[in-house]
Amino acid sequence: MQCCGCGGEFAEVVSPTHAYMLSSPGCWAAYGEVLAREYQDPAYMRLHRLAVDTYAVQHPGIDTQQARNSVGIHLARLLLFFERGWPINRVNDVMPQITAKKKHYPWLMPPEKRGALTVKHVLAARTPAEHEAAVEQWAQSVWQAWAAHHSTVRAWHEGLL
Numbered sequence: 001m002q003c004c005g006c007g008g009e010f011a012e013v014v015s016p017t018h019a020y021m022l023s024s025p026g027c028w029a030a031y032g033e034v035l036a037r038e039y040q041d042p043a044y045m046r047l048h049r050l051a052v053d054t055y056a057v058q059h060p061g062i063d064t065q066q067a068r069n070s071v072g073i074h075l076a077r078l079l080l081f082f083e084r085g086w087p088i089n090r091v092n093d094v095m096p097q098i099t100a101k102k103k104h105y106p107w108l109m110p111p112e113k114r115g116a117l118t119v120k121h122v123l124a125a126r127t128p129a130e131h132e133a134a135v136e137q138w139a140q141s142v143w144q145a146w147a148a149h150h151s152t153v154r155a156w157h158e159g160l161l
Helices: 025-040 048-058 065-082 088-093 095-099 119-123 128-145 147-156
Strands: none
Touching: 025 048, 025 119, 048 065, 048 088, 048 119, 048 128, 065 088, 065 095, 065 128, 065 147, 088 095, 119 128
């Protein structure tokens, strides 16, 4: 079954999905498996928040206040990681500054194609090193898919140190 968020093909399962990050049940279940792996083994946890950012941006949902804030916050984190080259710990440390802009993010029209890779790419990793590389590759492909909005995201966060 094709996911309405990322466009990937996933098993047809009957299970719940997220309230506003729209996806197929199979995609949401695959993401749950990635999260379980990260929480169960600290060796997989270093880029956990990058995986969360990536899934959220690849599954933006529809134009609601909650979805606008989610996309704005998670795109900001991808900007800091990929364009500014910040280490993930520093990106995590500025979350309070990023989320302070909550309720002020406008809707950004999601790209038709939201990245060449999906959460399936990460799920296929078998070691912590493969997992980390897969998360970065997935995140980079999703960040690039949103290229039309990069200048807007940069402008939102010019003042971050």
